[in-house]
Amino acid sequence: MFSKAVPRHNQAISFDAFKNFLFVLPAVGIFSIFYIYPFFDLFNLSLHQWQGIGPKTFVGLQNFQELWGDKVWWSSMGHAGYITLIALTFQNALAFALAVACDREIRMKRFYTLIFFIPPVLSEVIVGILWNWILNAGTQNGQPIGLFNHLLVQVGLPNLVHNWLSDPASALTCIAVVHAWKGFGWGFIMLLAGLQTIDRQLYEVAKVDGAGSWTTFWNVTVPMMVPVIMVVVILTILGSMQVFVLILSLVNQGLVYHTEVPVTRILSSMSVTNQFGYACAQAVVFGIILVVVSFALKSLSNRMKQA
């Protein structure tokens, strides 16, 4: 009697579970096809030589060996590192200063917050083309047509007028500054939200103890903000290392080696020279570097929290 009841009961449960599973089926289906499969295909392709059509040849780790000696690739990594460094220092310092300024009782706080987040909602294509126009190096009747060069002439610095985006000495810095212009609003919003969670009483206590505003800032605000700062740092690194659409749209005279970053290298391996295997090897290496860096920083931030 008991043995008969169990299977029926189990069947009811499993049919119920199946109906529940139907809820996640669309998500799991789309995710498997467009994420899981390409994810593994990336590793698979990185071990092959393939032109995008025709037969694939298995070459083992040859793509990675080639990549190890690829100077253009490693210098592109350096360029991304430079953009990231400026984002980490200049952009985040600005974001933090603005957040601290807006955290106090100040008029028009909402207006400032509203405006600072406009550049982040614009697309990289818009920002790139717009700043390309502002930094435009063309001349008409001996007068520079780009706004920036025009202003340099107006303020009496005509010596500085030049092609900011094609000169190797200034191109990367221009990219980094435009990237910072687009990105500081993110950091600002997150840091401001972090600042607002700090208990006001801590400031009162510091005041009663006779701490000046500078001391309070370093001994109360900054330590309390470490977790939020670490999140912003990790997101800044991941975002800035992978920037590339901005560069494609900002530097419109075509890609030149001194403005290449890893993702533009991957893109041109794929769509310019048709080395799909090599492109995937580059993507794998770059992805691993990013994962290692972000997990190292995350464990560092966890350790700082415990300390």
Added chain:
Amino acid sequence: MFFNKHKIENFFKSALIHVFLMIVVVSCLFPIFWMVRSSLMSNATIFVDPSLIPQELHWSNYVVAWTKGNFAVYFLNSMIYTISVVMGIVVVSSLAAFAFSRLKFPGRDFLFYIFVAAMMIPLPGSFVPIFVLMNKLHLVNTRLGYILCMINVGLCLSILLLKTFFDKMPSDLEDSARMDGCNRIQIWWHVALPLAAPALAVIVIYNSLNVWNEYILATLLLSDNNLMPLQRGLMVFNGAYQVDYPVLMAGLTMTAVPIIAIYFLMQKHIVKGLSSGTIGGLYDPA
């Protein structure tokens, strides 16, 4: 009273702060103003007239961009992609998040962790295998292919956001709906979704911005001019041998205005989504 030293000090302090903030405000807004201003110049004056406000406003640039510049098509495409992707994400992710939070089936937690893990792993260059896959599936140069890809892009974050929301939701309403004879799908539709409106707002806005601004997949998957969204169209226009700058600036403005308008209208939700730590806190869930 008026000469109170402390007060004067405070006044100067906040004046300085306002000056600092205002400089940043101007540097945010001026490039955008310059874009609109340049879009109203004519081809004859744009290179020689440095004035802030053009003497003649050439609104015709917008007409040229819209008709000859093909922006009518790009704009329509962007609308189609944004609306269908966002609707797709809302349905697919809310069904999944509801099940992950409220229903039981084997492998549930494992599946959920895969979605979370996928979000933590940065995947640069994922466009290469995706392009290969879409080629195999013959979905290159189809609206459906691009829409499915973009649904996948927004899926993980939306599921995580909604699941956290459903987890916090009290289950009394669901229980009484079940008593009234509602089945699972009815509970999802009549109870869970309406209650999740605040989280859905964040998802809708975040994904709308994301799809409207997306460039690289649109470039690789859509080479047919009639299927391109705005971002791709702008780059096509920008890459022309002789760039018609006033018309290009008109195109930029037309692309930027909807997104800025949505941002102004929904500002509260965007800031809430960002600062609640759901988006930024992904790397720090502990």
